[in-house]
Amino acid sequence: MSAAQKELLKISQDKDAYKSMLEKLIVQSSFQLLEDKVYVICRECDKSTVEGLLDNVEAAYKGATGKSLSISVHPSKSLPKDCAGGINLCNINESITISNTLEARLDMLAKAGLPQMRETLFGSNPNRKFRD
Numbered sequence: 645m646s647a648a649q650k651e652l653l654k655i656s657q658d659k660d661a662y663k664s665m666l667e668k669l670i671v672q673s674s675f676q677l678l679e680d681k682v683y684v685i686c687r688e689c690d691k692s693t694v695e696g697l698l699d700n701v702e703a704a705y706k707g708a709t710g711k712s713l714s715i716s717v718h719p720s721k722s723l724p725k726d727c728a729g730g731i732n733l734c735n736i737n738e739s740i741t742i743s744n745t746l747e748a749r750l751d752m753l754a755k756a757g758l759p760q761m762r763e764t765l766f767g768s769n770p771n772r773k774f775r776d
Contacts, residue, residue, distance in 0.1 A: 648750055655746060656690075656729040666690065666731065667697045671704050673733035673742040674713060683718040685732040685741075687725065691717055694731065 656662045670684060686694045698715050705713040723732065723745065730745035763769075 669744040670701045673744045679735040681714040681736045685718045687723045
């Protein structure tokens, strides 16, 4: 797991691939949040890249949902400098936040893989009725 966290830091070094990934993360988060006005919270070093993507995100959102989206970079918040990258998306009053940072996505994958890891390490549980 720690090796994977170290590898996350390398992702943002490929500027073109990272830019494309940021756009997809913002669009995905917009679909999850389903709000008209949202803020993107990103690293300070990603701010200009994210600002350049917002028109594309708004167009993709409108094309998929038929609703308009007003999206901007948060005026006062940013992700920590030691963050590997990605974004957080929140509504205007910041009551709902979608975390789509690279660390959050790695945690999600680790949790999804726990049952398989558990079975590999300890064998099949005879008391378990369902294998979903």
